[in-house]
Amino acid sequence: MAIAKTNEFEKEAIYLADIAKALSHPARIQILKILTEMNVCMCGDIVELLPLAQSTVSQHLKELKRVGLIKGDIDGPKVCYCVSPESLNKAKKEFEIIFNHYTCKGAKSCRTKKK
Amino acid sequence: MAIAKTNEFEKEAIYLADIAKALSHPARIQILKILTEMNVCMCGDIVELLPLAQSTVSQHLKELKRVGLIKGDIDGPKVCYCVSPESLNKAKKEFEIIFNHYTCKGAKSCRTKKK
């Protein structure tokens, strides 16, 4: 990537991009779905539901944990995963801000301003 | 990436992940913001507002175009970019579905089911 310029952008943009990155793989979207639909949260259960190896699923879980969207409680040899309602709510609100902001104002097409 | 397993996931998850990927870089978040705040849409304007070379900005614009979040109208030697309200709205609704779905149901913590 040559030299990452990540730090030269706006804080809000960096936060949103980071959440979006965590959501940018189908496996991670499905993991979020699984974690809420079943309230069983074991890694092994998820592995059975996805076409991926255990180690790969573990990596995806780690990425979701990194941004705080899920939590993992150690329960003996198992780890019990669940979504974090707080951070999911925060992300929801942040995304609403861009989406609403942009959809409200952005209706004017380029075509209209051709001089 | 070894062999991409992208096609073995659910359709909705693939779509959402793809939109999220397009939003997963601060530059692209800021581009969306710029395109709606100013209704001037030239690539050159955006280049001046971001710490990136023209060719890099062009690549980011291409990615946003790929998923349909923005459109580019050719206007002589210039290209006039603007957001696509329709596809932005669609993305907004899809994200609401996961976020609402997940935040409504997912409140139960792992801790509660320890047997």
Added chain:
DNA sequence: ATCGTTCATCGTAAATATACGATAGATAAA
């Protein structure tokens, strides 16, 4: 026809992401 402007694309380099098997650590059960 030539020049300047605007933008996309090409070529390339380096960083990240994705995926797997193998292994290690932690705990429950025997």
Added chain:
DNA sequence: TTTATCTATCGTATATTTACGATGAACGAT
């Protein structure tokens, strides 16, 4: 203590992303 189970991490291979400069294509203006 030994064994089985569950998960994280390591090492590794390959694909993708990010970034830049250079070049090329399209157009307006001279």
